[in-house]
Each structure stands twice: as C-alpha cells, then as structure tokens.
C-alpha cells in the first residue's frame with residue numbers, strides 16, 4: 001500500500017489496494033490512519049459492486065442505515081439495502097429521477113450536520129463522470145479553525161449554531177417559517193473530533209443558519225466572517241472524478257461542495273455512509 005498526499009490542505013491517494021476484496025486488519029488500520037491524517041482518501045481504478053462498497057463502510061466503522069429520508073432510498077426490491085445505498089445522479093428514467101442532488105452546483109456542507117449524530121464519513125464511488133466540471137471541493141475545517149485569531153477562538157468558545165437542511169430546496173433555509181418539520185439540530189460551532197481529538201470549525205454556508213443566543217444581525221455577521229475561512233484557498237482542495245474512483249471524506253473535519261457541470265451529461269456517484277458517534281465541543 002502506498003499513501004501519497006494530494007495537496008497541502010488535505011487529501012491523500014492510496015494505491016495498491018483492491019477494495020473489491022475484504023481488507024485485512026493491518027490494511028484497515030493503515031487506511032484508518034491515513035483517513036484521520038488527511039481527512040479525505042482517494043482510491044482510483046476500482047471496480048466495485050454495491051456490496052463491495054457496503055463491506056468497505058462496514059470495515060471502516062459501520063454502514064449507516066439510520067434516518068435516510070424515504071425519497072432518497074433506492075427502491076430496487078432488495079431489502080438488504082434498507083436505504084443504505086443512495087445514488088447522487090442526474091440520470092432519469094422516463095422523467096423520473098433515479099437518485100437525488102442531480103444537477104448543478106452544491107454549496108459547502110457537512111453531510112448530516114442537521115442530525116443529532118452527523119455521519120462519520122461519506123463514501124462516494126464514481127460510476128459515470130462528466131467530461132468537465134462536477135468536481136467535489138473540500139475544505140479542511142481543522143485548518144480553518146487553526147487560522148482563526150486567538151480572540152476569535154475565545155469568542156467561539158461555548159457558542160452553538162442551528163444546522164438545518166430542507167431536501168425540497170437547494171439553498172439555505174428561510175428561518176421565517178415553522179421549521180419544526182425541517183431537519184435541524186444545534187451543534188457547537190467548534191467541535192473536538194471524536195477520533196483525533198483535534199478541534200475543527202463545524203459550520204457551512206449551506207446548512208449553518210443561526211448562532212444561538214445572538215441577535216440576527218450579530219449572528220449573520222459572525223457567520224459571514226467564519227464562512228470566509230471555509231472559502232479560503234489555503235484550506236481547500238478538490239477531486240476530479242473518473243469512473244472507478246472511490247473517495248471517503250471525514251464529515252467531522254471536512255466540508256464539501258460541488259462545482260457546476262454540463263447539464264446534458266450523465267453523472268452518477270454511488271453514496272454510502274459510515275455511522276457517526278455523538279460530537280461535542
């Protein structure tokens with residue numbers, strides 16, 4: 001196995017591993033170490049079935065099955081999946097979407113930050129890729145936190161924010177409505193990663209809507225300032241997809257986004273998740 005860093009901000013490519021085979025204990029330990037060090041790990045030229053991808057998630061901490069909204073579940077008549085496999089695709093069959101998050105740009109977010117227990121990791125396997133665009137962008141939230149001034153770090157101590165996402169929309173949620181039926185949860189603005197112990201900024205322009213205990217003007221100003229750190233070139237890196245790529249990203253310390261891509265081309269990523277554990281400051 002060889003592990004090669006992909007950028008100064010994070011990410012590493014791992015070669016010499018065939019994920020269509022069950023991994024041995026030593027391989028799992030080494031991959032897990034790389035995952036914690038680099039935040040995003042990339043395996044290219046893989047040929048993986050749904051089962052292979054689920055087994056990888058099981059070996060990397062356990063496939064998440066909890067709380068997948070009904071509209072995202074893959075209805076292929078095989079109860080084994082139980083909502084664990086989700087297609088990120090713009091492909092339709094007679095006008096019916098075969099998955100979700102089909103087209104266009106997606107802003108930076110953590111998958112599942114609107115849940116009490118966010119996912120530990122997102123695993124994406126490319127089945128179809130566009131000729132250009134559609135790159136997944138990553139922002140390293142350890143690095144974003146480290147770049148804050150000591151005064152700002154002090155100010156964030158103890159602050160918490162509302163994270164909310166509406167599957168029926170693509171942008172930020174308007175808080176001037178009844179949000180009781182929209183997925184949301186309040187998390188600390190800064191969390192301590194449950195595995196590495198490092199502090200990471202836990203905010204995103206797509207899902208973090210309000211800092212608790214501040215008036216709307218103060219909250220918006222603070223979030224706008226923090227979002228600048230998420231959008232800093234020094235914390236960002238990206239992945240250009242080829243069919244056969246498998247990418248695993250750490251949802252506690254990495255936010256991700258998607259660049260726009262040509263709408264007439266097919267793009268299909270198979271997404272599975274690794275179950276999380278409670279997060280705290």
Ligand SMILES: [Fe+2]
Nearest residue numbers: 109110111256
């Ligand atoms: Fe996502």
